[in-house]
């Protein structure tokens with residue numbers, strides 16, 4: 001599958017070990033131009049600027065807070081100005097905040113989760129859809145979670161609610177824009193070896209009074225394939241959904257979870 005000549009925006013793609021970065025690299029490998037977005041003035045965007053300094057003909061790194069609609073518009077304008085348009089949006093930026101105990105969640109936990117995990121995707125969809133309509137085609141891949149299709153007991157309610165909302169957004173946009181040749185799908189990862197998973201393992205170790213290694217072993221024991229995914233294994237599912245091989249797929253929330261069941 002070649003994506004030469006296509007332009008992709010990936011949000012939250014600065015961090016070298018994250019899923020977003022793996023997606024950016026996958027699209028680059030397939031020949032696409034990529035606009036990498038991450039929080040302004042963050043370690044992530046600084047790392048990306050440094051790592052892609054030699055590839056400025058195909059990569060643009062933009063400081064963009066997904067919670068800010070103006071930043072989403074800036075990222076789309078950059079894609080149009082530098083690469084002549086935008087073909088694919090990957091809404092990857094996400095945060096995990098708060099306790100698994102509902103009554104311990106703060107207003108800040110709820111606000112952060114919904115602002116980044118839901119409104120971040122809404123803001124970027126609002127920014128790209130007019131351009132997709134003008135061009136007569138487009139693809140959106142929203143990164144939700146296995147927690148977006150079923151509740152898992154160790155996960156904060158604000159995260160689960162925001163990831164269910166991302167799946168709802170995906171399905172509604174898929175329906176509305178199918179006649180416009182715009183496909184919208186979600187990828188729902190289970191456990192993936194990134195900083196976010198390390199944070200979750202630290203939390204689990206503290207809650208269960210066990211070591212981080214023991215927490216990781218406990219987590220792996222819940223996955224039929226016996227291990228967490230690599231970020232690249234998520235990125236290849238994202239590029240599949242974004243590509244022409246998935247040309248008749250829309251409104252799908254695809255679990256990429258090594259057989260892990262989604263909970264209730």
Ligand SMILES: NC(=O)c1ccc[n+]([C@@H]2O[C@H](COP(=O)([O-])OP(=O)(O)OC[C@H]3O[C@@H](n4cnc5c(N)ncnc54)[C@H](O)[C@@H]3O)[C@@H](O)[C@H]2O)c1
Pocket residue numbers: 011012013014015017018019020037038039042044064065066067092093094095096116120143144145146188189190191192193194195196197
């Ligand atoms: N790691 C997992 O096990 C796992 C499982 C299911 C779903 N996910 C989802 O996959 C996506 C990527 O997760 P990850 O594990 O790579 O996490 P990560 O924490 O390693 O990376 C998240 C990235 O999003 C960026 N980000 C956070 N807030 C932002 C904002 N307001 N604006 C722009 N960028 C912002 C961060 O700077 C970072 O680069 C997230 O949506 C996450 O919820 C991860």
